[in-house]
Ligand code: SF4
Ligand SMILES: [Zn+2]
């Protein structure tokens with residue numbers, strides 16, 4: 001940060017944010033970051049009363065910072081716990097979750113680790129073998145995402161969570177908003193935002209970092225000395241579409257600082273304008289597993305059937 005000084009104290013800056021524009025020393029950047037998360041939580045009522053918050057903790061930077069801050073802000077007033085889902089991806093999730101477990105112990109956070117293998121009878125290695133390089137049965141990531149979400153929801157319920165917190169950051173939110181625009185998927189577009197409405201069988205999900213750019217999440221984690229798993233992609237990743245949106249959004253952000261905030265602000269205003277129309281249809285329960293779904297059998301159960309059924 002050559003020559004820049006902190007806008008708060010005048011000391012040498014270590015972080016410079018082009019969209020402000022403003023620069024901060026380490027101490028004031030950490031304060032700025034935490035304040036924004038506190039404001040997001042307060043303004044959107046992400047945590048209410050003394051409810052339990054369960055954090056979907058993958059071992060990566062976003063969920064690590066989410067858990068660290070929720071525990072720091074609410075640790076004395078609310079039960080804060082972590083839920084670790086192990087899809088069985090060797091040299092990736094096992095390493096990430098080893099770090100996650102270490103942090104939970106260090107921060108005195110109760111955690112639960114659940115396994116695809118035990119829950120569904122197969123791991124992501126088996127899914128990969130079946131879906132194969134030709135994208136048979138759909139993409140590997142689609143399976144992983146749906147099955148993981150199902151476990152997060154069902155275990156959050158078992159753990160009696162009032163909210164399930166995820167590590168989604170501003171980059172994720174802006175990319176998702178644009179992807180839904182490009183897909184003309186209004187229902188999904190309106191489901192975005194810092195808090196999903198709780199519905200029958202679904203624990204409300206919250207995103208305390210949804211206004212935090214990814215680069216700042218990394219800077220916060222490093223400056224705060226939070227250990228996290230740095231490898232971004234698992235060996236099975238081939239869902240290229242989000243990568244294209246990631247590249248597009250970051251190119252725009254570099255050229256026009258503040259673009260990501262504008263996209264998310266647009267989403268918020270569009271939701272307010274649309275009002276009740278953004279509320280999705282009522283969910284029923286899956287005949288097989290009892291989880292919430294709009295169909296007779298939920299997507300996760302159909303996927304399990306497809307994997308188990310294909311020799
Ligand atoms: S990249 Fe795809 S397969 Fe790998 S962990 Fe993520 S969703 Fe699962
Ligand atoms: Zn300062």
Ligand SMILES: [Zn+2]
Pocket residue numbers: 286287288289290291297298299300301302
């Ligand atoms: Zn089901």
